[in-house]
Amino acid sequence: MPKCIVAEDEKLLSAALQRELAKAWPELEIVAVCEDGGEALEAIVTHQPDVAFLDIRMPGLTGMEVAAAAADASPHTLVVFVTAYDQYAVDAFERGAIDYLLKPVVAERLAQAVTRLRGRLADAARHARRTGDLAKDLIGRFDDVPDEPLTWITAGAGKATRLILVEDVIYFRADNKYTVVATAEGDALLSRPIRELLRQLDPRTFRQIHRSTIVNLRQVASVERDDTGKGCLRLRGRPETLNVSQPFMAIFRAM
Template sequence: MPRCIVAEDEKLLAAALQRELAIAWPELDVLEVAEDGGAALEAIASHRPEVAFLDIRMPGLTGMEVAAAAAEASPDTLVVFITAYDQYAVDAFERGAVDYLLKPVTPDRLAQTVARLRGRLADAARHVGRAARVARDIGAHFDRPPDEPLTWLTASTGRATRLILVDDVIYFRADNKYTLVATAEGDALLTRPIRDLLRQLDPKIFRQIHRSTIVNLRQVASVEREDTGKGCLRLRGRPETLSVSQPFMAIFRAM
């Protein structure tokens, strides 16, 4: 029974894709629906599904970055990109991707994708390491179009409210319904979830290293790889270390 991960941050589109997949491919088991790139990568690394449907633009890691990291975490996973890009992007996908789906996904087009995936799954040897080749083929054709990045944050420290310059943040960590903001001067709490921050932080500076942790790369003193495949970050201005989960180590090596 084939299994898949769906990564789509727009809930209505994710639900619509699930409904259409249930019709076009009834035996497909949708294991998880991820709403951001980090969650998608961890789901792929954990489940090692046969197929992953990845939206190109997601909070945190893009679909391309997830595919590149998944090449190590789950090299046999076949990747289908979901995109709203124009024809120039589609041309790049055609050179390497298993398939692409343009939003909104139509039943006829999805049926073609399902037929193509079934053919690939029938011959497992043809798709070993496919995610890595997809990422290499299309990586040079796109720059991630970031939203306007955050500059300042308003956070709580006890009864006081602090204005924190984003460049001064060493890392963010999910803390129940809040997000802990760690700086050299101490900690504060944000009332917004860490997933919302992923949409607004500059991806060239802030990188997700765990489902619950985002680090400022400028504040990283060193990266150590552990025997388990996980990593350990030593920080500038803070005594603690941060754990990098195994799937995200591939992202660090690519920097």
């Protein structure tokens, strides 16, 4: 039984795609449903699915970045992009033979994609590599910058409340239902989950490097990699280093 993941941050669209997939490809097993790019990449690494349906505009990592990393992390996974982009973007996909579905997903078009995917499963590694290579070339072209990215936040530091400019944040780290805000002046606690922050931060500056960590790229001094493929970041203004999960190292190579 082939396996797939669905990555779409809009719940209604995600549910609709899952329903249509159940009709068009009944034997396909959906092993994970994800709402952001980092979660999607970790699901690909964990489940090694045959197919991944990736929304291009997701919090954290874009669908392009996930596909580029997946080419290394799960070399046989076939990718289908789900997009609301206009014909200009679709032309880019077609030139690279990348599978795509336009929103809202139409049953007839999905059936065509399923037929193509079934035919490619026998030689999945070759097709997946082509998709991964083109995705690396297209990273940045479809970056999803929030209409109004956060510019400042208020966070607790002991009995005080600090007003912090987002550009001064070195990294965010999840802590249960809260988020630690690390700056050169010390730590503060934000009563907002890290997934919510992913939707409001400018992706050109802030990148997810682990399920629980988002870093300000302008505060990174260097990136180092060990023999296992994992990495760490040395920071400006803080003595500690930040671990980078192995799948997320591919993102740094593609930047």
